[in-house]
Amino acid sequence: MKTSLSYRQSKARMGLLFTLPGLCFVTVYMIYPLITSFYYSFSDYNFVYSLRPKLNGIKNYIAAFKDPIFLLSMKNTFVFATFYFLIVMIFGLIVALLLFYYKGNSYLFKTMIFMPIVVPLSLASILFNWIFSENFGLLNYIIGSVFHLPQLTFGWLTHRSTAMVAIISVTIWSSVGFIAILFLAGLQSISTEILEAALIDGASTRRTIFSIILPNLHETYIIAGIWAILRGMKIYAPPMVMTGGAPGNATRVMYMHIYDNAFEYFEMGYASALGFILSIIVLFFSYLNMRLSTEKEG
Amino acid sequence: MGRKKLASHIILAIILTIISLSMVLPIVYSIVTSFKFETEIIGSTPSFFPRKATLVNYKYVLERRTTYLRYYYNSISTTFFSVIINTLLSTMMGYAFARLPFRGRDLMLGFILFIIAFPLAVLLIPIYIMEYELGLINTRLGLILPYVTTILPFSVFIMRGIFRSIPIELEQSAEIDGANVFQTWWKIMLPIGINGLSITIIYGFYNIWGEYILSKTLATASHAMPLSVGLILLRGEGWSYGILGAVIFLAILPPVIIFIIFQKQLVEGLTRGALKG
Secondary structure: OOOOHHHHHHHHHHHHHHHHHHHHHHHHHHHHHHHHHHHHOOEEOEOOOOOOOEEOOOHHHHHHOOOHHHHHHHHHHHHHHHHHHHHHHHHHHHHHHHHHHOOOOOHHHHHHHHHHHHOOHHHHHHHHHHHOOOOOOHHHHHHHHHOOOHHHOOOHHHOHHHHHHHHHHHHHHHHHHHHHHHHHHHHHOOOHHHHHHHHHOOOOHHHHHHHHHHHHHHHHHHHHHHHHHHHHHOOOHHHHHHOOOOOOOOOOOHHHHHHHHHHOOOEHHHHHHHHHHHHHHHHHHHHHHHHHHHHHHO | OHHHHHHHHHHHHHHHHHHHHHHHHHHHHHHHHHOOOHHHHOOOOOOOOOOOOOOHHHHHHHHOOOOHHHHHHHHHHHHHHHHHHHHHHHHHHHHHHHHOOOOOHHHHHHHHHHHOOOOHHHHHHHHHHHHHHHOOOOOHHHHHHHHHHHHHHHHHHHHHHHHHHOOHHHHHHHHHOOOOHHHHHHHHHHHHOHHHHHHHHHHHHHHHHOOOHHHHHHOOOHHHOOHHHHHHHHHOOOOOHHHHHHHHHHHHHHHHHHHHHHHHHHHHHHHHHHHHO
């Protein structure tokens, strides 16, 4: 055998060499910005007026929790993320179960359900902006002309609660196919022996789903769940494109508030602090989801 | 029993048809509207399909060289180069993480996992300041470099999973035959991992074609904007819904074509990669 020491050394050397180019990108565009931003978050730094960042302790963080618009944007983000997470997970699971139990050729269904994920979210938002628009939108057209209920047509985007509904629906539309495919993969990895045993024992479909299939999907809950939480907390393009935070600040989300502070008011220090508050929340939820899902296992 | 089975089959088919149709309805709606005259769209008796089809909206879009066509060109060129670079880097890095143990490798992997959990919002500010000082704002390079970084970590995980699933015996026999590490990677592993490569390419393509927040921050001048940002800028200029439909159709055409070509690898591969990652 020629798997000698020198070969192993050359493997280690090549390993480093193969990693190096990618690592350069990660260092310059991820590690360096992360550290710098952390420093900014403890500094007074206006990109237009300040020559350089000046350390000011935790002032930015204190200011954040006294900023009523930031607190409102935090609340809006939570409302959005909660509804988005629940609906997309449940709906995605239902679609996956339907596809799983459908015995015909599901190729076309899968393609159509998955299709929206290829539409960029910002463009999907313009599309839905138009669908929800008061005068010539598809939704009001269906309600008014197809179902002949013109009294129910509505300015969806200009009212507080329905504007949020519109933003949630575009995000769900664009991602439920992905979640469904993840669940479908999870369903297909459940061993057929267990399912056949249940069938032989005469378990009903409903019992099979609730006592065998759902508990066996924990791995998928973690993957899909983290994905959905991160997407929910980091929502930006739909509210930006569809409402710009309006009406009032009813659809202003954290990401938007961070962006505006950084690139409208150039308060880089304060915006960095807001960014880290968002980061901590995102990291916390990822961790929580992982813990909960692994506990179910044992 | 047979009749009951048939009934449930039909019910499932109907429910799936309704869901599938409503998922593609918005896309279909924008396409049919793009072939309508403006008078018909805002007319008093709207209809779903055009009564009289026209290409006038497409003509309008394709004549706008400094806006629509420019955005289109920017999107295509930045996406193209980012995907190429990312594919190269992630196949190398993925192979190293799968099969080339070196000191600190697992620590590095864990650290990258940790860092991608941070929202882009927190990285955006230093990236903007850095590119501002280097004169990279509103340049193609200034978009390509951060684009690559956003898709690289997940691409590495996909490729790592693919390489790990290739039997180690294949690699060992290449070693015995006297191939060095580079040759083993290039001649044995890459050709076998070609399926994974296509997933990486598709994943990179979708994420960059639709990327919004980096593009919005780093391309502030109209000439440098990709589609996802430029189109939204034009929204305010009182465009008609027919033009909007045409623009959306043109913008989603490349991803939809790629989706149709790679549908099988995408649906199967993405889940496999994601589950193993």
